[in-house]
Amino acid sequence: MATVSRGFFGRRRSGDPDLPPGQYLVTDFPVLSAGPTPRLRTEDWEFTITTETGEKHAWDWAALMALPAQTPTVDLHCVTKWSKLGTSWRGVSLDTLFEDVESAAEYALVHSYGGYTTNLPLQDLLDGQAWIAYEFEGEPLEPEHGGPARLLVPHLYLWKSAKWVRGIQLLHDDEPGFWETAGYHNYGDPWREQRYWGD
Template sequence: MTVSHGFGGRRRPPRSDLPPGQYDAGREWPVLTAEVTPHLDPQRWTMSVDGLVDTPTTWSWDEMHALPQSDYEGPIHCVTTWSKFGMTWSGVSVDVLLDAVGVQDEAAYVLATSTTGYTTNLPLEHLRGGQAWIAWTADGKPLTREHGGPVRLLVPHLYFWKSAKWVTRLTLLEHDQQGFWEVNGYHDLGDPWREQRYQGD
């Protein structure tokens, strides 16, 4: 894992909206990754939704930007104990993609895949109802490569490893299939308010 310089910023007094075991990173946004940061050409990037859907679909960069867009305003929480507040993200709600492909009744889980091959698993219910986005801007600026740009999955109510960087595919499944960190001992859900960092938490 690569960690940016200055990761251990000065910790701030706890706040009431801070999950247990977390600290407020303030203006810092630490960079962590388990793999080499790729160079992606947005015009060659695609987003696919497949698996247990009626119409598997792949969108180009331009086609994604033509879909209805929405914002998320709020915090993100990393399993390494930092939280960042007051962020604004923009992109397309995962709901828009799911409505377009038609979710089959058997679908209960999603495996998110990045262009690097990284994967992470999530219950489908945690991607619906305005809880998740395919995002390409953060705080009004294009998402940088180090933070998953040009596009990453954003699931802000779960620990941030669930928000797969450089996302390119969502596969709907009947049964749960663990991703990279989950196979290596991280929790299958990752709820920061329940401190679900590792299997068994």
């Protein structure tokens, strides 16, 4: 569990419109991890999108780097109650990666190197809402934060932004992931404080 003292960091900025309910601000970038940190070489890295019919679209590192990049500045909200505002990233929009993907699926299950999974509706990955991010604050993304590349879906709690992302599986039926099967909310909207089952 986070050991940051809420007594020190926990004061909500009065009337801060950028801070969802129940969250407190941090200025550092806490590292949360459910297992050992994968040490991936970019030459071994691959990212895939697999449709509900089994059609597989794959990108190696060079192919990812060849795609147009975006530099979103976004707020991060962790379900353990810390929020970090105004973080800057570089990555490829999922809209770009899905350009040639034909699918009628409604759900996505995200897979990571190391075995982590998380689920979300496909529409939450599109329309400028999500990226495969490989730089943080102008530097290559460190392994502790999901490097060489992680999913970034900042409008949902951060456990949905899978570190060490390796693929997205498209599904007709929703399939809860690593934390979603163990008490955490299936969708995880920080503005509606959807932390746990039933919230």
